[in-house]
Amino acid sequence: MSEPRFRIGPEIVHETVDGEVIAIDLGNGSYYSLAGSAPAVWELLGGGATEAEIGAALAGQFLAEASEIGAAVAALLAQLEENGLIVREEGSQSASPPAPVAAGEARTPFEAPRLERYTDMKDYFLLDPIHEVDTAGWPRPAV
Amino acid sequence: MSAHSAAARAAEADLAGAYFEQLRSGFELAAEAVGGPGRLDLEMAGLRLRLRYAGEPLRAALLAPFEHLAGVWEGEPELSISLFDTASSGVEPPAPLWDPIAAPPGTNPVARLRSERACVLAAAGSRALTAAAPAEGAAVFHLPDATAIPAGERAAPIREALQLLMAARGRPMTHAGAVGRDGRGVLLVGRGGSGKSTLALSCALAGLEVVADDYVLLEPGSLTAHAMQSTAKLSEDSAQRLGVPAAAIDPAGFQQTLEGPKKALVDIRTLAPGTLRPQLHIVALLAPTPPGLTSRFSAHTAEKEEVSGGDGVRSISAGEGLRAVAPSTIVQSGFGGGVSLAALADLVRRVPSYALELSPDPGANAAAVDRLVAELG
Numbered sequence: 001m002s003e004p005r006f007r008i009g010p011e012i013v014h015e016t017v018d019g020e021v022i023a024i025d026l027g028n029g030s031y032y033s034l035a036g037s038a039p040a041v042w043e044l045l046g047g048g049a050t051e052a053e054i055g056a057a058l059a060g061q062f063l064a065e066a067s068e069i070g071a072a073v074a075a076l077l078a079q080l081e082e083n084g085l086i087v088r089e090e091g092s093q094s095a096s097p098p099a100p101v102a103a104g105e106a107r108t109p110f111e112a113p114r115l116e117r118y119t120d121m122k123d124y125f126l127l128d129p130i131h132e133v134d135t136a137g138w139p140r141p142a143v
Numbered sequence: 144m145s146a147h148s149a150a151a152r153a154a155e156a157d158l159a160g161a162y163f164e165q166l167r168s169g170f171e172l173a174a175e176a177v178g179g180p181g182r183l184d185l186e187m188a189g190l191r192l193r194l195r196y197a198g199e200p201l202r203a204a205l206l207a208p209f210e211h212l213a214g215v216w217e218g219e220p221e222l223s224i225s226l227f228d229t230a231s232s233g234v235e236p237p238a239p240l241w242d243p244i245a246a247p248p249g250t251n252p253v254a255r256l257r258s259e260r261a262c263v264l265a266a267a268g269s270r271a272l273t274a275a276a277p278a279e280g281a282a283v284f285h286l287p288d289a290t291a292i293p294a295g296e297r298a299a300p301i302r303e304a305l306q307l308l309m310a311a312r313g314r315p316m317t318h319a320g321a322v323g324r325d326g327r328g329v330l331l332v333g334r335g336g337s338g339k340s341t342l343a344l345s346c347a348l349a350g351l352e353v354v355a356d357d358y359v360l361l362e363p364g365s366l367t368a369h370a371m372q373s374t375a376k377l378s379e380d381s382a383q384r385l386g387v388p389a390a391a392i393d394p395a396g397f398q399q400t401l402e403g404p405k406k407a408l409v410d411i412r413t414l415a416p417g418t419l420r421p422q423l424h425i426v427a428l429l430a431p432t433p434p435g436l437t438s439r440f441s442a443h444t445a446e447k448e449e450v451s452g453g454d455g456v457r458s459i460s461a462g463e464g465l466r467a468v469a470p471s472t473i474v475q476s477g478f479g480g481g482v483s484l485a486a487l488a489d490l491v492r493r494v495p496s497y498a499l500e501l502s503p504d505p506g507a508n509a510a511a512v513d514r515l516v517a518e519l520g
Contacts, residue, residue, distance in 0.1 A: 013473065015488035020462030024473050024484060031470040033462060118466070120334055121474045 003050040006077060006086045014042070023085060029121035032085065037062060038113035041076055045086055051077055064110035076113040083117060158240060159261040163274040165237035166263075166283040170225040173197035173232035180225070186214035186421070187305075188314045188360040188369035193220035194301075198231030200289040205300040208372035211412055211419050222280040222308045224301055230288035236272055239265060249399065264303050269293040273303040277311035294398040298376055298408055302358075305371060309360050314369060315486070317361040318472040321354035321368035321423050322346040323516045328354070328423035329497075330361075330368055330490075331431060332468035336404070338431035338501050341381040342508055347415035348385060349509035354423050356411075363486040366425045366494065373419055376406040385505050387414060426519045428496040429512065430459065430467040434503050454511040455500040464496025495519075 008014065014023040021034035021042045034042050040061060044054050054077075055070045062069060080086040174180035174197040183194040183206055194209065196202050205226065229235055241254045244267040251268030264273045270293075275282035282304035286292060306316040320331035320343040331339040343356035356375035359368040377387065379397050393408035411419050469487045497515065501508050 013484045015465065015484050017461040017465055017488050017491055020460065022462060022465050022469060022484070022488070024470055026473070029470070029474045031466065033466060035462075118470070121470045 002090075003052060004088045004090050005048045005050050006045055006081070006088055007048045008042075008045050009084055009087050012085055016042075025084060027084070029119075030083070031118050031121065032083070033116040033118075034114070035116075036111040036114040037072070038076055038115055041073060041113060045080075048089070058110075061107060062110035063107045069110060072110075072112055076115065079115050083115075157258045157260060159256045159258040159263050159274075160276065162237060162240060162256065162263045163261040163276050163283065166272070166274040166285060167225065167281070169234050169236055169285070170195075170197060170227045170283050173227035173234040174225075176232040176234060183209065184214055184216060184220070185209055185212040186216065187212050187222075187371065188309060188312075188362070188422070190222055190309075190312060190314075191216050191218070191220045192308075193223045195223065195225045197225075197227035197234075198289070200231050201226045201228060201286075204289040204292045204297065208300060208374045208410070211373045212370065212421060220280075222312070224282045224284060224304045224308070226284045226286075226301065228286045228289040230290065236285045241265065243267070262307055269296045271296050271303075273301075273307075275304055275307040277307045280308055280311070282308055294395060297393075297395065298374070298406075299358075300372065302371075305360075313364075314360040314362050315483075316371075316472075317359050317368075317468070317487070318357065318475055319359055319361075319368070319428075319468055320356040321359050321425065322512055323352050323423045323426075324513060326352070326420075326424055327426050327516055327519075328352065328368070329427045329429040329512060329516060330359070330425050330468070331356075332428050332464065333430045333432075334467075334471045336433070337467075338433045340375050340377055341385065341505070342431045342499070342501065342512070344375055344377065344381075344385055344387070344409065344411070344414065345505035345509045346512055347411050347418045349506060349513070350415070350418065351509060351513060352420045352423060353411055353415070353418050354420055361486075361490075363490055366490070367422050368425050369422045370420065373412050374408045374410050377409050378404045378406050380404075382407065382409070384503070425490075425494060426516060427494050428464040428468060428491060429456070429515065430464065430496070430498045431508075432498060432500050434501045454507070454514065455502060456497050456511050456515050457500075459496045459498045461491040461496055463498075464491040467496070 011027040012023050012025055014021055016039055019039055021039045024031040040058060041054055044057055051073060055073045058069045058073060059066045081088060177198045180195040180197055181202055185192040194206055240256060244252045244254055246252055246267035251266050254265040256263040261276045270287050272285040284301050284304050309316060320339045321328050322343050323329060331342055333339055340356040343353055347353045354368050354370045358371060360371060361368055387409060391409050391414040397405040397407045399405055465488055469484055473484055499511055
């Protein structure tokens with residue numbers, strides 16, 4: 001049985017500025033900051049990746065024991081999945097698996113991935129929900 | 144049926160486009176019923192915008208905050224919004240395509256019907272109805288009775304129509320104020336209650352230039368923030384602190400807002416004549432933090448003292464700037480008329496971001512803004 005792949009969720013919009021990822025969940029208004037080595041993980045998730053592929057790619061980028069990186073990646077993926085930022089796909093293939101780091105490329109010190117969650121936008125969703133109207137029936141809550 | 148295929152079917156039938164046409168026909172009937180439409184031509188965000196209304200009550204209740212953008216131009220408008228109400232004209236809007244939604248007090252749920260061509264928004268709380276064909280630059284707005292307009296609609300008149308039309312012209316509505324001097328200024332960012340309005344009005348009272356306290360139309364490419372309405376919303380506490388005279392406060396007084404404290408509308412033209420500007424060139428983002436609250440922004444660089452001279456302004460990271468402006472902008476434009484996160488990210492990459500720990504002294508805060516704009520040359 002193949003390892004599950006993880007991808008960024010369909011309702012997540014995100015941008016990276018100055019090494020920090022800002023991700024907003026359009027489904028509930030929560031937003032997130034990813035820092036430390038988390039942006040490197042996030043970049044790999046953009047194309048879909050397994051936990052092992054992410055661990056291997058980070059081991060090529062950062063100076064740390066593979067076990068330390070593996071544990072950090074596993075914990076971050078669990079947090080991301082729990083918050084709905086990523087979705088799990090069983091048995092699917094990546095269009096382009098993460099490329100291994102070329103030999104000789106400088107590795108940098110490993111910084112633990114950090115994920116911060118902000119929920120102060122939830123009020124807007126609770127007060128002004130949007131309900132989609134379509135021919136399949138109504139109302140279908142959009143948020 | 145999946146959401147995707149349902150949406151595809153709705154688009155195929157173009158129910159939204161048909162509803163837009165029906166509402167537009169309703170406006171024409173209403174205009175005829177009141178003896179012809181009134182007209183207010185504006186120059187908003189560099190575009191020729193024509194507001195047509197069926198009955199003076201609509202102009203009195205909704206359009207006064209746009210008078211400062213009145214313009215005289217030749218030719219056809221690039222954008223048009225037509226307004227009518229049933230009380231003035233006796234004309235009902237088309238039958239709704241949706242069942243009634245419950246709107247508990249203090250909430251304003253919205254029914255949305257959209258297709259590639261058009262978008263219809265029916266607000267259950269305010270009972271405001273907006274239908275727009277953004278690519279055609281046309282929208283129609285309806286209320287049951289313009290003389291009994293809900294407080295929320297008075298504070299943000301025809302906002303959805305403007306948002307949809309302006310976004311289609313590359314000027315998305317952004318949750319930010321803008322203040323400055325000599326045509327250049329800062330974008331005031333942060334969620335509701337962070338102090339944007341208080342700071343914007345402090346600046347107006349100190350003679351700085353003001354575009355808006357809470358919402359601007361942003362042209363990301365040219366870094367320009369454009370004005371919409373001339374009114375600002377202010378809490379009782381802030382009105383007291385700023386010494387706002389009773390004459391400048393809307394007769395409706397302080398009303399409960401969806402987001403929390405009671406607020407009143409203040410017209411900047413009355414409060415600080417001559418300070419409103421149609422646009423400012425943005426040189427930085429500035430996130431105010433209310434007095435007495437711990438700043439959520441961490442110190443970013445040692446530039447702080449160089450830039451501010453110790454007046455409460457300090458540099459924050461681009462990520463923090465993006466976090467201050469993007470979530471509320473994106474979330475509040477959930478119906479499809481908003482600025483993209485990518486555009487806001489591009490903005491924070493191009494201009495620096497700062498935080499301002501607000502002082503209890505409004506004059507000191509305005510002076511800090513003034514110095515920051517001057518120093519960013």
